[in-house]
Amino acid sequence: MTNKKELNEEKEVVEENGEKKKLFKEKVVEFFKKYSIISYTVIGIALFFLSMLLTAQMKTISNTEEVIAGKREAQLADELLTLQQEYEALKDKYSASEKIVEEYKNNSSTNDALINSMKKEIENLSTLAGTTDLKGEGIIITLTDGTKNAAEVDSNSLVHDSDVLTVVNELKAAGAEAISVNDQRIISTSAIRCVGPVIQVNYQKVATPIVIKAIGNAQYLESAMNIKNGIVDLLKGTAGIGITVSRENEVTIPKYDGVLSFRTAVESN
Amino acid sequence: MTGIIIVIGFVIAGVLTGLNVIIPYSYSQYIAVAILACLDSVFGAFSANIEKKFRMSTFLSGFFGNAIIAMFLVYIGSKLNVEIYLAAVIVFGSRLLNNFSTIRREFIERLDNKKNELKNEKKNKKEEKKITESKVEEES
DSSP, rough: HHHHHHHHHHHHHHHHHHHHHHHHHHHHHHHHHHHHHHHHHHHHHHHHHOOOOHOOOOOEHHHGGTTOOOOOHHHHHHHHHHHHHHHHHHHHHHHHHHHHHHHHHHHHSSOHHHHHHHHHHHHHHHHTTOOEEEEEEEEEEEOOOOOOOGGGGGGSSSSSSHHHHHHHHHHHHOSSEEEEEETOOOOTOOOOOOOOEEEEEEEEEEOEEEEOOOOOOOOHHHHHHTTTSSHHHIIIIIOOOOEEEEEEEEEEOOOOSSSOSSSSSSOOO | OOHHHHHHHHHHHHHHHHHHHOOOOHHHHHHHHHHHHHHHHHHHHHHHHTTOOOOOOOHHHHHHHHHHHHHHHHHHHHHHHHHHHHHHHHHHHHHHHHHHHHHHHHHHHHHHHHHHHHHHHHHHHHHHHHHHHHHHHOOO
C-alpha cells in the first residue's frame, strides 16, 4: 500500500514537473515570438559574416604593401630572387667541379706525349671558346651616356645595345682576338640586346659606363676605332655619346662565366 | 531593442573574429567582391524594411547567393583573363546607391509629414485661440 501511494505521489510530481517544463517552454517560445529573436539572430549571423570579411579584408590589404604594384609583379620578384640564389649555388658548384678537372689535368702523367698534345689542344680550344682568362696588348673603350642638359636628354644620347654591338663588331673586324663587355666575355654564342632600361650581355645585366676591352694588335684596333667617319665619329657626332679609346700594353679579359653546352647541335660527318 | 542588441553583438563578434582571420592576398579580390554583394543585400534589406516588403528568405538567399555568384564571376574572369568581376562591382555598386536613395527619400518624406503635422497642429491651436478670444470678446 505504502509503495503504491509513493508511486502515485511520484507520478504527480512528474506531471507537475512536466507542466512546469511545458510552461517554461511556452514562455520561451512566447518570449522568442514577442521580440522575434530568431529572425534577428538570422540577420545577426549574416551580418557576422559580413563584418568578419570586412575586417579581415581590411587587415590583409593594409598588411600587404605590394597592393599597388600588383600580385603578378610580386610573384615575379620572388621568382627572380629564387632563380638568382639557384644561379649562385650552381656557379659555386661549377667552379668546384672545374677545379677537380684542373687537378686531373695536372696529375695525369706529364711524360706521355699524346696526353701532352691533347692538353695543348684542350688549352687551345678553351682559349678559342673563351673559357680561360687572357691577357695581352689591346685597347679599352669606355661608353657613357651623353652629358647634355637634363631637359635635352633624348634616347639618342643614351648608350644602346646597337651601339655596343657595332663597337664589338668593328673590333672583331679589326682583328680583336678576345673581347669583353663589362667583364662579360664575348664568345661565339654571346648575345647583346636591350632589355628594358638595361643592356644584357650573356644574359647578365650591364649598365653604363660600359667598358669594352679587346686584345689584339693595339695599333690596328685603335686606328680602326678612330678612323674618319668611323665608329667613334659616328657615336660622338650624331648621338653625343661619351666614348674614349685608350691603348694599353696589358689588358686582362676574364673567362666566360656560364656553362658551354650544345643541346641540339651534333657533329655531322 | 533586444533585436538591435543581438545584431550589434553579432557584428562585434564578427569584427573580433575578423581581426584574427588571415586571408591570403591572392584571395582578396574574391573577398572584396563578396563583401560588395553582402553590403548590397544588407542595404536592400534596409530599404525593403522601410517599404515594409522585407522577407527573410529573399534577404538570406540574396546575401549568400549574390556573394557566391560574385566570387564565381571573379574565378571565371581569372580563368578567361577577362575582368568579369567588374560587372558584379558595377551592378552591386549601382544597386547599393539605388537602395540608399530609396532609404533617403523615405526618411525625408517622413520628416516632411511630421513637419506638416506640427504646422497643422499649430494652426489649429491658433484658430482655437482666436475662436476663444472672439468668444470672450463677445461675452464681454
